[in-house]
Amino acid sequence: xxxxxxxxxxxxxxxxxxxxxxxxxxxxxxxxxxxxxxxxxxxxxxxxxxxxxxxxxxxxxxxxxxxxxxxxxxxxxxxxxxxxxxxxxxxxxxxxxxxxxxxxxxxxxxxxxxxxxxxxxxxxxxxxxxxxxxxxxxxxxxxxxxxxxxxxxxxxxxxxxxxxxxxxxxxxxxxxxxxxxxxxxxxxxxxxxxxxxxxxxxxxxxxxxxxxxxxxxxxxxxxxxxxxxxxxxxxxxxxxxxxxxxxxxxxxxxxx
Numbered sequence: 523x524x525x526x527x528x529x530x531x532x533x534x535x536x537x538x539x540x541x542x543x544x545x546x547x548x549x550x551x552x553x554x555x556x557x558x559x560x561x562x563x564x565x566x567x568x569x570x571x572x573x574x575x576x577x578x579x580x581x582x583x584x585x586x587x588x589x590x591x592x593x594x595x596x597x598x599x600x601x602x603x604x605x606x607x608x609x610x611x612x613x614x615x616x617x618x619x620x621x622x623x624x625x626x627x628x629x630x631x632x633x634x635x636x637x638x639x640x641x642x643x644x645x646x647x648x649x650x651x652x653x654x655x656x657x658x659x660x661x662x663x664x665x666x667x668x669x670x671x672x673x674x675x676x677x678x679x680x681x682x683x684x685x686x687x688x689x690x691x692x693x694x695x696x697x698x699x700x701x702x703x704x705x706x707x708x709x710x711x712x713x714x715x716x717x718x719x720x721x722x723x724x725x726x727x728x729x730x731x732x733x734x735x736x737x738x739x740x741x742x743x744x745x746x747x748x749x750x751x752x753x754x755x756x757x758x759x760x761x762x763x764x765x766x767x768x769x770x771x772x773x774x775x776x777x778x
Contacts, residue, residue: 544575544580544725545574545575545580545718545726546573546575546726546728547572547573547716547718547726547728548571549571549728550569550570551568551569551732552566552568552570553565554731554732555732555733555735556703556707556734557735557736558707558709558734558736562705562707563705564703564704564705566701566703567591567701567703567732568698569589569628569699569714569716570696570698570699571696571716572696572697573694573695573726575695579694579695580720582720582721583720583721583722584720585694585719586630586631586636586637586691586718587629587689587718587719588629588630588633588636588637588647588717588719589626589628589699589715589716589717590625590627590652590713590714590715590717591624591625591701591703591712591713591714591715591732592622592624592625592626592652592712592713592715593622593625593708593710593712593734594622594623594708594709594711594712595620595621595622596623597617597618597619597620597621598617599615599617599618600615600616600617600618600672602615602668602671614668616655616665616668617655618653618654618655618668618669620653620654621653621654623681623707624681624703624704624707624708625682625683626682626684626685626702627647627648627683628683628685628689628701629685629686629687629688629689630688630689630691631687633686636719637717637724638723641719641722641724645715645724645727647717648684649673649682649684650669650673653672653673655668655669679704681704683701703734707734708734709734709735709736710734711732711734712731712733712734713729713731714729714730715727715728715729716729
């Protein structure tokens, strides 16, 4: 009896520390796999879902939804160039420990109003927080400018996206949005997260993945370049020679 009482007390303590969620995400995707082919020009992923409740809709701030899609992360070096003696040269460099190859944030309202800064810090939701840059050389006093430059460059190619007020929420229960994946995608798993917030505080979250893989000729060339680099190089050289010869022959025919 004493052991049963101990287990009961431990269970009650666990429930008190981790109360059951009153709102949970039920998610759907138009596609959970994206195939990259030679004619791939990007893909649009439709994200839709519902909020599962066992109690009535809570009173207070309305429900907001945040969706993030993150591609594989990798370290990289961001360099700053300056023009010296008429030549552009690298003068400073900052190593970014981890930066997603693709990152999209889609919200049901302005990000500042639907998400508190402390929650953003905890879950790394906004684009700057998704990039991890631990330190920089002491000689560089404006290290944050390098991260800003990375975001600016990748935003121009739609690799980094922030779309505010682009999630439709109906009756605080149904939501839907879309994420446009550009043509220049990195192969791998794309982590998709959905956050439900009230008053800027996260009340529930859900995570799944979208599989992005090369298929067909793209897959064959990729595996050949990794597994048989010599054969891949010789084949590339042969194709270049053949293309040059055909172009030369066509030019001679046009002259005659």
